[in-house]
Amino acid sequence: MEGMRVSCGRRSRPHRMPLRTKAMRTDQGKEGCLGRIKVVVLAPLKAPPPPGLRSPWGAPPNLKQVLQRAAEKAELDVIWVDAEGGNEQMMENELRKAAVDAKLCMAVQVRDDKMGEAAVRSLDRLRMKTKPTKQPSMGDKGQSMKKETSMNFISLGGTAQLSNASTLLAYEVQGNFWTNFMRRFILERKSWAKGRELYSTMLDLYERHNADDLSYLMRLYASECVRWDKEAHLDAGGPAFDTLKCMLTNCRSEVLACMADENCRTAIMKLSDCGIRDQVKSYQIIASYESQLFADFSLCVLQKHNCMGNVASMPESPNVLPLQEYKGERMTHSIAEDILIGWLRKNKEYSWRVFAGQNAAYDRFPCQFQLFYFGKAKGSMWYDPVFRVETLDGKKVWRRRHYRVRRGELPGTFHFSVLDNGVVSKEFWKVVDCAEDMSWCILYYEGVASAAGTSYQGSILGTVDGLAPPPEARGRVERILEQCDIKPWELTTVDNACDLCSNAPLSIEEGGWF
Secondary structure, eight states, rough: SOOOOOOOOOOOOEEOOOOOSSSOSSSSSGGGGSEEEEEEEETTTTTTOOOOOOOOSOOOOHHHHHHHHHHTTEEEEEEEEOOSOHHHHHHHHHHHHHHHSSSSSEESSSSOHHHHHHHHHHHHHHHHHHHOOTTTTGGGHHHHHHHSSEEEEEEEEEOOOHHOOEEETHHHHHHHHHHHHHIIIIIHHHHHHHHHEEEEEHHHHHTTHHHHHHHHHHHHHHHHTTBBBTTTEEOSSSOOHHHHHHHHHHHHHHHHHHHHHOOOOOOOOHHSSSSSSSSHHHHHHHHHHHOOOOOOHIIIIITTTTTTTOOOOOOOOOOOOOEETTEEEEOOOHHHHHHGGGGGGTSSSSSEEEEESSSSSSSSOOOOEEEEEOOOSSOOOOEEEEEEEETTTEEEEEEOOOOOEEEETTTTTTEEEETTEEEEEEEEEEEEEEEETTHHHHHHEEEEGGGGGGEEEEEEEESSSSSOOOOOGHHHHHHHHHHOOOGGOOOOOOOOOOOHHOOOOOOTTOOOOO
16 A cells, blocks of 8 residues: 555565465466365364454454465465364374375464374374475485475464474474485575575564465465465565666666665665565565655666566456445545545544554554545645554654545546655555445555555555444444455554554645645
8 A cells, every 4th residue: 555565685585466366376387277275274273363363343253264264365275173172182183184195284373282292293193104205306315305395384373392393395493403404505405495484484474463464374385385376485586687787777876875875775774684575574664764865766776667577467356346325325426535535524634544454564554644635736636644653763753645546437436646665556446335424434445566566455444533433333344344355353453542643744735625
């Protein structure tokens, strides 16, 4: 949503695209027709989910509901093994049966030591039965080194013993010293390094405790260990020679100016070191260190010359319909604009305040104020989101963006565009619903920053005061969210504390009106 999504890194990292796609794409020829990948999930299925995956109101989902949703969005089929109930022998037998031919297995929130021990025993027996996979380039010596990596396993949020049993590709968290030495330095160096990077990346994604990253975690797991998916994978890492040549040929002054400035240089270095090409981390860095020098660097390197060779397109699903009628009248562009302008026409300094949002990268900042208003030019309209950022060095600062808004073909739809830190983002917004008394509204958006190689989508639940909608409206809100393919527990509630949100810069541009 707000801002540039960029990676200038030298480390291997995943290339991330939207999760809601029609089918998994692959460059593996016939393998694209093999159907959905299966993953064995061991978890206490009725346990509460990780913190952060709770509904703003009502009963929270259980862990199985959250994991099932993540697997559906990642296009995986799950074989469930319940780690609850205290019967270790039954669980051990079920796990061994479920995972006998599995390539992917994961344990989530298995915190019972006895269950963890039983799971480790089951995994050890499965690995002993696994037939060695011969790699022709290695000769016969490669057989034993590949033996224990045919089934991949990772433990997330579980016991130390289970975590130590994690094995991804040729990487073992805690394995035989000499076996690990041979894999790391002699026989399977690339596979070992990729497995270690995948392990740390998946742990990082899990610890963020949000629905988008959990889904992407599963998709990345399948892509790297079973069938390569160009929309979710660890990149080779490091700028290619052509990238460096493009930067120094076309943007020498911008690159040198950025590298000579401590703030701009820090932004580039942190983007390089973040270890994952994702919207959450990169946008937090950008919002913390944004400056004119950084914007100039990005405008030249990414937007004007596309030195990274990035490409992205607008998400195509789900197909969310705009509001058809409002207060008994058929929806028109003017009515939709009145809804957007909202409380700015009444007694407030803003149009709406965001109570909760779906996108983990852009809808979770504290103190989000939305300002919609008309510009000086005939037919022009602007959208200015104002939001609070806690920078990575602990400062609390206000940030603001300035979007141009144009009417879409259908009433209730709008095209947004913004130059954010040097990169153009184009978005398509829809007014999905609004209370008759204007106490709340739901907006849905899809966006793309092609020069940064990023596409995204999300939804905002706005209210008059940043507090939850009234209880009598929550059933209707949940039905509308379902139409947007969003579960209530996928929303992130915005921190709208009074002491944090005071003195927001809410003025509109000169000549603006509403």
